[in-house]
Each structure stands twice: as structure tokens, then as C-alpha cells.
Amino acid sequence: MNVIYTDNNATTRVADEVIEEMLPFFGGFYGNPSSMHTFGDRVGKKIRQARQKVADLIHADPDEIIFTSCGTESDNSAIFSALNAHPDKKRIITSNVEHPAILNLFKYLRDKKGYDVVLVPVDKKGHLNLDLLYDSLSDDTAIVSLMWANNETGVIFPIPEIAEKVTEKGILFHTDAVQAAGKIPIDVKDAHVDMLSLSGHKIHAPKGIGVLYVKKGIKFFPYLIGGHQEKGRRGGTENTVSIIGLGKACELAAQQLPIMNTQVKELRDYLQNQLLEKIPSVSVNGDLENRLPNTLSIGFDAVEGESILLMLDKEGICASSGSACTSGSLDPSHVLMAMEVPFKSAHGTIRFSLSHYNTKEEMDHIVKTMVPAIETLRAMSPFWKDGKLV
């Protein structure tokens, strides 16, 4: 069975060009990039090039790039560095729709370390309440961390505008740009951000490689203390293969950015409009305008997400549901709840996230599968009668 992969916000296919770039470094070129010999420096040179390519994608200097083991490590390192830089400051600010890599860290810092955590709410479209955010800024604030784009809905926060206001007050600003990278332009120089996180596996590089950008002049306290790697900012012998792959992936991402915002966006809009047209009682979550070009979070009234996913799975279609159907809690995700998406559609929310590998034929197949799947599930649902919600 052919796989139709529309779960690119979860992870992406490693690009063939990236694999090709990495292969030699799995094999013959196993040197340590820090070694003095030429053999090791063959790898060292490739890593310097990769660092340049990563920097180019976000308009940073190579010196401002720290390689980490994943987006989560980047997020955690950024926050801990800020707390170490300001041991006297007790307030930390984020939103209530962040990825667990930030949200659970902040809850830990609140519950176990006594920090005064401000979770800025969003409105029904997923937009941040900026007034509340700005009101919460205080002399006591160690850091503000806000995601650039939301992994579930694709809603984009106005990071450059926010970062300027926050940093003007002398408060550190970090953004989790894991989902934004490769999908919308990012320019750290323009955006006033002090720190920014990226993750390789969301942009067609392998899993287990991340980046933390730290602006020149911002004091950084390492999270992994060890050797001199990454200029002493992150100990541990480099994940050479993945770093080299990530460099290539960033180069490709920069080239493909225009495709994302034309071809991929058109496919996403096509899928969205087809589903809206062919299935009744359907709603799209999040602001339709300020949204990643590849993401569609769409709720189907009176049916449950996991059931839909299994019906899609039977056809080889990969997507995600909006409910964290784990640990017995059938509650819809914290993101949909924060946006006050009504239960009737929140439980039946599916996220399709596309990439440039998707085709129109695939979108047609998804629509062709979704229409009868929703019909079958609604025929079974006690909340659906005579073509509407009861």
C-alpha cells in the first residue's frame, strides 16, 4: 500500500539529497572534527559548512549557532541559561499553547522550583492576548518564551513585534521556531530575538539533531557541561552525520521556501476547501490568515478523532488527531481547549500537515476516504441525526 504522508508537523521524510550528503560520514569519514589531523578535519570542515548553511536559513552568524540533540534540548537549554543569567529574577512568561518542551518545563519550574509562571492565553483564533503579555512584563522577569508557529493549528504569533517590545525592556526573549523554520521566512536580525530553537526532523533532516541560536552578546550558560565543543557552550562530541545532514536540509529549506508558500499552500487550501464543501458540520481551527502554509487543523462534529485516524490509516493515510487520547484522558489537546474550540468539534479534530512531497492526487484520495469515513462514523454516533448534530 502506498503511504500518503500528511503528518509533517510530527516529523518529515529525510530528503534524498540529505541522505546522500550524510552517507560518507557514516562510513569512511569517521574522524573527530576536533582532531588536529587532516582526516578529522575533513569532518570538521563539513561541519563548518553546515553551520554556515544553518545560519544562512535564519540570517544569523555561524558563531551564533549551537548544535544540540533535538528541539527539546534547545528549548530547555535556552530557558535554563536565562535562569542562570538572572538567578534573582523569579518570573518566567510563556503561552498556554506551547509545545510540551516549553510548557512542561515551565510547569516543572513553577511546581518544583517556585517560579512565578505566567501563561498568556490565546483567543478563539489562536492569537496571543498581547495586552496581557505586555502587562505581565516586570523587572522580575527572567525570560519570555513564545513559539513562532503552533504545531497543532499552524497559527503564527507576531514574533518580531513581540520580541522588540520584550527586549526593549531588557528582558530576554526566546522563540521556539521548530515549526516555523522552512515554512515561513525567519530573520533573527530583523526579529530582535535573543535565542531561537530549531529541530532537524521537521525540515527533512534526521531526528535527534537540533539548533539553538544565541545572539552575539547574550550571555549563555551551557546546559551540557563538558568538552570545548560548540565553543564550550555544549559539551559532547558532535553528532557529525546529522549536523552535516541538517546543513543540507537548511540549504534546501531556503530554496523551497517559495514553494511552501505557493504550491504547498495551494494543496493545503484545496484539501481544506474540498473537505468543507463535501462534508457538512466541519470547521477549521485557528486563524485562516496567520497560519503556516502547510497546516490544516479541521474538526468534524459528532465524531471522534482516533476513529477517523484509524479509518485513514486503513488507506495508508498518515495524519494526527487533535485529542491527546492518552492516559485515559480523552480531553482534546491543550491547544484546542485554550482556544475554546467547542467539544463537539474538538474531539473530532484532525491535523493534516503537508510538505512539498505531497500531490494533488493524494489530496483527492484523502477527500475520497474522508467522506465515507465521516459518514460511517456519524451513522454510528448518538449525536448525529438526520444530517445534523443533535
Place this chain on the structure above:
Amino acid sequence: MWEYTDKVKDHFMHPRNVGELKDANAIGETGSLNCGDALKLFLKVDENERIVDASFMTFGCASAVASSSALTEIIKGMTLDEAAKVTNGDIADYLGGLPKEKMHCSVMGKSALQKAIADYRGIQIMEKPGEMVCECFEVTDLEIIEAVKANGLETTEDVTNYLKAGGGCGKCLGRIEEVIASVKAEG
């Protein structure tokens, strides 16, 4: 992905006895749209109190659908007295087991069945006895005590897996812990 048995997958993909039963004379409903799953059970009971037909309508995940389907298959042909003895464990066993996190789906089946039996016998199910612990999912302390005893539950997470209590806003988790402790203290 959940690890479902082939039986669960089969009963999800090909549910038995779906839809409204036109000549049903007993109906039991449980769950809600807010909860994320709900079951409406229809029974046709003859003059000897034997269940001659059963059907269901379910909103929920694959294991909720499969549990409902299994329940209708289990109880068809039983007398109401026999059906009243069916436990959520029987439903899970029929399906070759359910993931621990999904046990509440089988609990939902048992609850709808009890309500349908009460409906047939004209028994008004009273306001649930006991003290309300979880408002999100309307679960009382007595229900928690029963589930803890019957299934040997140890943690609040176990209770959430079985009854969903605590899986919503979470404000009741402290109280659930107290109830578990009180059962343990009793021995």
C-alpha cells in the same frame, strides 16, 4: 498507535448491531459529547425478560466502538438477570483485552447496560449516590471506591484510565488520591 487486538480492530471496522433499534423497549445512555465518548444502548426484551435483540450507537474512539459492539454480542440471548452480572472485565476479555488506558470504554458499556436494565424494569435510577468527586465526568466517591476495590487500582492514573475521573481539568485529582488512600487504609 494503540496496540489493539485483532478482535478490537475487527469490531471497530465491522461493528455488529449498529444503529437505532426501532422496537427497542429498553434504552440506556451514558457519556456525553464533552467527555469524548458516549454510548446509547438499545434492547428488545421479551416477556420472559430475555434480551432478544440489542443494538448501539457510539461516539468515541476505536475501543469505545468495539466495546459497544462486543457488549451487544455478549448480552443477546441473555436474561436481564444474567446480563446484569456482565462486568466490564467480561467485555474486555471478549475483545482479547484492551489497553489499560482504554479500560473506561468497557466501563462505559457496563454502565449503559445497567441503565437499560433499570429502564426496562421502570426503576428510576436515582441521582447517583455518594459525593461527587469529578465534576468533569460526573464520578462519585462510591464509584471510585468500587472501581478501586474491583480492579485493584493503585494510583490516580489507574482511576483515570478506568473512570476518566481526573482526566479533564484535573482539579479533583487530590480528592481522588484521598479516596484511594481511604480504601487502602480499610485494607
